[in-house]
Amino acid sequence: MPAHFDMIIRGGTCVLPWGEIAADVGVRHGRIAAIGPASDSTAPSIVSAVGLHVLPGLIDPHVHLRDPGNAAIETIPTGTKAAVLGGLVAVFDMPNTTPAIIDQASLATKQAYAEQIAWCDMGLYVGATKTNIAELASLETQRGVCAIKVFAGSSTSSMMVEDDANLERVMRAGRRRIAYHSEDEYRLQARKTLFKSGDPYASHAAWRDVECAFLGTRRLMALARETSRLAHILHVSTAEELEYLKDFRDIATCEMLVNHLTQWAPDVYDSLKGFGVMNPPIRDKRHHDAAWAAIADGTVDCIGSDHAPHLKADKEKPWPDCPAGLTGVQTLVPVMLDHVNAGRLSLSRMVDLMCAGPARVYNVLGKGRLAAGYDADFTLVDMKAKRTITNDWIVSPCGWTPFHGKDVAGWPMATIIRGQVVMQDDEVLGTPSGRLVNFA
Ligand SMILES: [Zn+2]
Numbered sequence: 001m002p003a004h005f006d007m008i009i010r011g012g013t014c015v016l017p018w019g020e021i022a023a024d025v026g027v028r029h030g031r032i033a034a035i036g037p038a039s040d041s042t043a044p045s046i047v048s049a050v051g052l053h054v055l056p057g058l059i060d061p062h063v064h065l066r067d068p069g070n071a072a073i074e075t076i077p078t079g080t081k082a083a084v085l086g087g088l089v090a091v092f093d094m095p096n097t098t099p100a101i102i103d104q105a106s107l108a109t110k111q112a113y114a115e116q117i118a119w120c121d122m123g124l125y126v127g128a129t130k131t132n133i134a135e136l137a138s139l140e141t142q143r144g145v146c147a148i149k150v151f152a153g154s155s156t157s158s159m160m161v162e163d164d165a166n167l168e169r170v171m172r173a174g175r176r177r178i179a180y181h182s183e184d185e186y187r188l189q190a191r192k193t194l195f196k197s198g199d200p201y202a203s204h205a206a207w208r209d210v211e212c213a214f215l216g217t218r219r220l221m222a223l224a225r226e227t228s229r230l231a232h233i234l235h236v237s238t239a240e241e242l243e244y245l246k247d248f249r250d251i252a253t254c255e256m257l258v259n260h261l262t263q264w265a266p267d268v269y270d271s272l273k274g275f276g277v278m279n280p281p282i283r284d285k286r287h288h289d290a291a292w293a294a295i296a297d298g299t300v301d302c303i304g305s306d307h308a309p310h311l312k313a314d315k316e317k318p319w320p321d322c323p324a325g326l327t328g329v330q331t332l333v334p335v336m337l338d339h340v341n342a343g344r345l346s347l348s349r350m351v352d353l354m355c356a357g358p359a360r361v362y363n364v365l366g367k368g369r370l371a372a373g374y375d376a377d378f379t380l381v382d383m384k385a386k387r388t389i390t391n392d393w394i395v396s397p398c399g400w401t402p403f404h405g406k407d408v409a410g411w412p413m414a415t416i417i418r419g420q421v422v423m424q425d426d427e428v429l430g431t432p433s434g435r436l437v438n439f440a
Helices: 076-085 104-117 133-139 164-171 185-192 203-207 210-227 239-248 258-262 267-276 285-296 332-341 347-362
Strands: 007-010 013-016 019-022 025-028 031-035 045-048 053-056 058-063 088-093 121-127 145-151 178-181 231-233 252-257 302-304 378-388 407-417 420-424
Touching (some): 013 347, 053 347, 058 076, 058 347, 076 407, 088 378, 133 145, 133 164, 164 210, 185 203, 185 210, 210 231, 210 239, 231 239, 239 252, 252 258, 258 332, 302 347, 332 347
Parallel strands (some): 058 088, 088 121, 145 178
Antiparallel strands (some): 007 025, 013 019, 378 407
């Protein structure tokens, strides 16, 4: 007897956890109901995936959507629209907004707001401060919370927890994996005096040197080991940390940013000036090569964009007055697909990094895998499509990308979230219906 579904994705190549197969996918009630249903199955909605790869919905676990904050830079509606145009089904949003997400009231406001106006699903980070440590155990279990975020260095708000005593107190509060920005704040401040306004943009990587990041990670790993608290080191940027973290795989996971896999110093500062300035900095070729080695050997768990938009006028300021942070949520998937086409990683490793990886690190429930019963989240990609990334494609209000002018091979053709087509052929469809992601 032919089965009936709400949607059938027909004729694609599915990237399953156990390999690629040519198969249709049947969707019912927003979930994957069948992989390889009978060919005479019916559904009111048929999505053709002929010539396309059907990936589990790709996730960006590291964005700053600046909401609440400055709508001229980014908002949740614009940032999540950028996400679905870029082939993402979910983003995990950082707490350093204005005001910051650091207590029950600010979190409750954001939870309600996100589910009214987000185009994709969202996870929410809650920031640790020196004064909210007693509340963290409760905050980390709230609906939609992916993790507590600790800025152990390099924060502009009250959200800095830079000293060992307070870091240990944070680690002893609660039990879920904690996400860290790891740069040693004391060394950053001490080295700041070595530079002056108007120095070359490449000074950014000299100021925030390898030891700033490596020292930060050594300190965090010592405390994590002592407290047995699981850690996730965001945006690892040095060969030294990647080697070091191999001895902490029982308690630590790590993230790599697409920028550190795509650009290197000094070229990035020569060509992009302030539009190449981010934290931790883009470093020289030795670290770029180590980053790819760590993708190949499995050291890296997830890939993120660290989408952190700023006004164009601010990025044009001389160093170090130009704020650190780059747009990236819309370009993450195209740039990664281009790396796949260039042979730098396999499509299945990309899916591991952008689906299974975030699911494992943050304990996501029901996403990150093409399997029966999981959310019907899909990113349909055309590995043969050739495009050029340009600023006018970017829907973030700030309107620029560090990848302007980059030719890429591979493009997201459709984004499907819980059985709803929200993007097809570069058009956003329907109305915002994003939900908070469920975490264990
Ligand atoms: Zn960030």
